[in-house]
Every structure is written in structure tokens, then in C-alpha cells.
Amino acid sequence: MQDYITVSQFNNYIKNIFDNEEMLHNIPLLGEVYGVTFSRNVIYFSLKDETASIPCVCFYPTFAEEITEGVKLICYGSPNFYSKMGKLNFNVYKVEKLGQGKLYEEFLKLKQKLENEGLFDSTKKKSLPKNIKRIGVITSKEGAVIQDIKNVAWRRNPFVDIVLFNTKVQGQNAEKEIANAIKLMGNYDKIDVIVVARGGGSLEDLSAYNTEIVARAVYECSKPVVSAVGHETDFTITDFVADLRAPTPSAAAELITTNIDLQKNIFYQLKEKYRNLIENYVDEKKTILYNILDDGHKILEKQLLNKQLVYNKILTNIKSGFENFINSKQYEIGILENTLNKINPSQILQKGYAKIEQDNNNINLKKDMNYQKQLSIYFYDGIVKATPIKENKDEN
Numbered sequence: 001m002q003d004y005i006t007v008s009q010f011n012n013y014i015k016n017i018f019d020n021e022e023m024l025h026n027i028p029l030l031g032e033v034y035g036v037t038f039s040r041n042v043i044y045f046s047l048k049d050e051t052a053s054i055p056c057v058c059f060y061p062t063f064a065e066e067i068t069e070g071v072k073l074i075c076y077g078s079p080n081f082y083s084k085m086g087k088l089n090f091n092v093y094k095v096e097k098l099g100q101g102k103l104y105e106e107f108l109k110l111k112q113k114l115e116n117e118g119l120f121d122s123t124k125k126k127s128l129p130k131n132i133k134r135i136g137v138i139t140s141k142e143g144a145v146i147q148d149i150k151n152v153a154w155r156r157n158p159f160v161d162i163v164l165f166n167t168k169v170q171g172q173n174a175e176k177e178i179a180n181a182i183k184l185m186g187n188y189d190k191i192d193v194i195v196v197a198r199g200g201g202s203l204e205d206l207s208a209y210n211t212e213i214v215a216r217a218v219y220e221c222s223k224p225v226v227s228a229v230g231h232e233t234d235f236t237i238t239d240f241v242a243d244l245r246a247p248t249p250s251a252a253a254e255l256i257t258t259n260i261d262l263q264k265n266i267f268y269q270l271k272e273k274y275r276n277l278i279e280n281y282v283d284e285k286k287t288i289l290y291n292i293l294d295d296g297h298k299i300l301e302k303q304l305l306n307k308q309l310v311y312n313k314i315l316t317n318i319k320s321g322f323e324n325f326i327n328s329k330q331y332e333i334g335i336l337e338n339t340l341n342k343i344n345p346s347q348i349l350q351k352g353y354a355k356i357e358q359d360n361n362n363i364n365l366k367k368d369m370n371y372q373k374q375l376s377i378y379f380y381d382g383i384v385k386a387t388p389i390k391e392n393k394d395e396n
Contacts, residue, residue: 011083018081025078029054029090032072032102034202043067047075047090058092066095069203070104073097103203107210111237114212119219125243126224129192132256134161136191136223138181141166145197145249149228152253157260163191169198174208179217186221193224193256196238197249200231209236218242228252271326278322282315349380 005013018024031047031054038044043058045067056075058067066073076094081087114120135153139145146164153160165181168174178196185194196218198209208214209229218225218241227242228249239245246252289311293304341347349355355378356363363369369388377384 007086008083011081011086015081015083018079026076027078029075029077030072030098031075032070033067034069034103034204036067036069036202038064047073054090055088056090056092058095060093063092063095066097070107071097072102103207107203107237110210110212110215111240114215114237114241119215120240128224128226128244128256132160132192132258134163134190134192135253135256136163136165136185136188136194137197138165138167138178138185138194139197139249140169143169143199145199145228148248148250149195149197149253152250153257156254156257159260160257168208170201170205170208175211175214178208179211179213182214182217182221182225186223191223193226194221195226195228195246195249195252195256196242197228197252198230199249200234206230206234206236209238211237214238215241226252226256267329271329274322278318281318285311285315346380349378354379 029047031049033045034048034053036043036045038061041059041061043061043064044055045058046053046055048054056077057080058075074096075090075092076096077090077092080089080091082089118124135149137146137149141164150162153162163185165185167177167181169178182194182196185191196209196214198206203210206229209227215237218227218238224243225241226244226246227236227238228246228251229236229238230248232247244255246255289304289308345355357376357378358370358373361368363375369375371388371390375386375388377386
């Protein structure tokens with residue numbers, strides 16, 4: 001006798017219960033919307049109240065304007081049990097908007113309160129430093145946000161430093177960690193600007209950045225604070241209080257870094273511009289001089305010669321001064337290039353030096369070497385493994 005049922009039989013049994021129970025059809029279900037996503041004209045979201053939530057599916061894309069984050073809806077539909085995956089969804093075929101959800105109402109209430117206190121006042125926002133050398137980033141070390149910021153910032157300016165303060169970006173006590181990080185970084189002299197960042201998400205996911213404790217920490221911070229929370233369409237209380245709002249973390253990195261290549265191009269353009277100005281000036285003066293010589297009387301020849309001498313002296317001084325300016329800038333560029341070459345590891349190895357490692361640790365002193373383990377010697381063109389030999393019996 002069979003004393004068991006299969007998973008498929010069990011799931012189909014549950015599905016039949018939901019499908020055949022008339023009381024479970026056309027149910028008006030009240031809840032707050034969160035976690036809205038779209039896929040092939042299908043709207044996926046969840047409805048929640050104070051203690052529970054249920055996943056929902058709507059196959060009517062015309063309801064997209066009503067089904068938005070934080071609103072309170074009455075969703076008409078029926079539960080559907082997907083027997084293949086053993087998953088329950090609430091299939092929605094009609095919605096009625098009841099009002100904003102509790103989380104969104106709290107957001108609007110806090111926003112109004114802080115705005116009335118002047119925390120959003122544009123006249124009190126701090127300007128970004130012109131020369132930013134060190135950026136403090138407050139986000140999770142686990143997410144893609146910090147990598148996006150590093151990639152963009154170092155592509156534009158490889159000399160800028162990035163200091164990460166690892167915090168939660170959502171969940172219990174996330175707002176306290178973020179506020180504390182802002183206070184600590186604000187007191188660190190070597191930080192030029194602070195970026196508060198995280199990826200996009202629902203209103204609930206971004207709730208830590210819609211808290212009063214974080215808003216006041218941003219407002220009271222002595223350093224300029226850039227808010228880079230969520231996607232371009234996401235807005236948080238932190239965005240309104242911050243000195244600058246960036247639509248994404250990557251955009252924040254671009255806004256606060258200077259493009260080194262662009263600066264070089266500007267310099268060379270200025271160089272060419274001044275060269276052309278001087279040449280035009282010289283040509284103009286030559287034309288004037290030739291016209292005077294052609295039209296002048298022999299009586300004025302001596303005076304004209306004296307003027308030409310003065311003119312040549314002025315021209316020589318101008319050319320000399322400009323050449324000195326150009327040479328000094330080229331010298332500065334040469335120093336920068338030499339400095340970069342000197343700190344390039346491959347350049348150092350190419351000169352005949354070698355790098356010695358043991359157990360992935362650099363060996364800089366003889367006393368740091370373990371004679372029982374192999375050495376890895378890195379040359380410019382490859383790696384050599386070697387066994388250290390003691391010079392005498394007294395060595396340890």
C-alpha cells in the first residue's frame with residue numbers, strides 16, 4: 001500500500017483547494033505597495049500591513065501609474081498557487097487607490113518638518129573644494145557601489161585617494177551607523193568631501209536615508225556632503241539636506257573628480273592660443289611698421305629706425321617671457337612624468353633590480369628571511385624560485 005504522496009501531488013492538491021474555493025475569488029485586499037518591478041508588461045510587487053506581506057502579480061500594465069512605491073491600494077483578485085514551484089501569489093485584475101502608505105506619509109511628514117527648520121536651505125549649503133585630494137565614502141564594502149565609485153574616480157584622476165567607511169545600507173540600526181560615520185569623517189582633517197552612497201531600491205530599502213538622525217548628521221557635518229543614494233528617480237531626505245545630490249554613485253564620483261586628461265588638453269590649447277596671439281601681434285605690428293616705412297618721408301627714417309629698435313626689444317622680451325613660461329610648464333610636466341616612471345614597479349625592475357618574496361611577503365632585510373622556505377625572485381622578464389643558503393653556521 002502506498003503510504004506517501006509526491007511533491008507534485010501535494011502541490012496540485014493545494015492548487016485545487018485555491019482554485020475551487022469560491023470565497024477566495026474576487027477578494028478586495030488592502031495593503032501598502034512596496035518592491036515594484038516590471039518584466040514584459042507584467043507588474044510584480046508586494047502588499048503589506050503592519051505584520052505581514054504577500055507577493056502580487058498584475059498582468060495589466062495600464063495599472064502601472066497606480067501601483068507605485070508607498071501607496072495604499074485595494075487590490076481585487078484571487079490567490080494563485082503555482083504548483084510547479086510551490087509558490088503563492090495574489091493575482092490582481094483591478095486596483096483602487098486609497099492613499100499614501102504609512103512609510104511614505106512618514107517620509108513627507110519628516111521632509112516638511114526639516115524643511116520648516118531650514119535644513120534644506122540652499123544658502124547654507126557648502127561648496128565643494130576646487131582641489132579634491134581625498135574622498136570619504138560611506139557605504140557597504142560588500143556592494144558594487146564602492147567599486148563603481150573607485151572605477152570612475154580613478155579613471156578620471158588616478159591620484160585621488162578614496163577612504164571607505166564600511167556601514168550597513170539598510171536593516172536594523174543602519175541609520176545609526178551611517179550618522180556615526182558622517183560625524184567621524186566630518187572630524188577627519190584630511191577628508192576633503194564625503195559621499196553617502198548606496199544602490200537603488202524600494203522606499204523601504206532606502207528608509208535609513210529618510211531618517212532624522214542621518215539628516216541632522218549631514219546638516220551638522222563640517223565637510224561638504226554629496227548624497228548618491230539610489231537611482232536617478234529615487235529621492236531621499238538625505239538628498240535634500242546634502243550640499244550636492246548626485247543621481248547615482250558613479251555620477252557622484254564624476255562630479256567631484258577632475259579629469260587629468262582634460263586639464264592637459266586645456267593647457268595645450270592655451271599654449272597654442274597664446275602662441276597664435278603673439279604671432280598675430282607680431283604680424284600686425286610688422287604690417288603697421290611696413291606701412292609707415294612705405295608712406296614715410298626720408299626725414300623720418302632715423303626716427304623709424306629708433307622705434308624699430310624699441311619694438312624689437314619689446315618683442316624679444318615678450319617672446320623670452322612666453323618661452324620661459326612654456327619651458328617652466330613643460331618642466332613641471334616632465335617632473336610629473338619622471339615621478340610616475342620612478343614609482344612604476346616595472347620600470348624599477350627593468351633597471352636591473354629584483355623583488356624578493358617569501359610566502360607572499362616582501363623580503364627587504366636579510367634577517368626577515370626564513371632559510372627553510374623557498375624564495376620567489378621577480379625579475380623584469382620573469383620569476384625565479386630559489387632556496388636561501390646560510391653564509392655561516394652562526395646565522396639563524
